[in-house]
Amino acid sequence: MNKIMTKKEIAMENDRVVNLLQNNLDKFNEVYPGESATSTIPKDVKMTVFCEGTSESGFAINVTYDELGFDIFIAKSWILQTEIEEILGEKIR
Helix, strand or coil, X not given: CCCCCCHHHHHHHHHHHHHHHHHCHHHCEECXXXXXXXCCCCCXXXXXXXXXXXXXXXXXXXXXXXXXXXXHHXXXXXXXXXXXXXXXXXXXX
């Protein structure tokens, strides 16, 4: 049976997942490696994407290219969802 989490528990879990992702950011693929003008983001596959704008940064977790929407313009790096979950040893949402 799934437990209903409190707002505090959700915030703590979100912080924990973000810390895990930050600690493994070196395993992510660059969206535009080197001087390339061609995006390496795959289509039609679930992934976790690190996005960084001028005033904030964060992760889009378990999304496809199309689900990124406007975040695609600030995407810096990505990793396949299956790869990051294997590295972390757990499913993330």
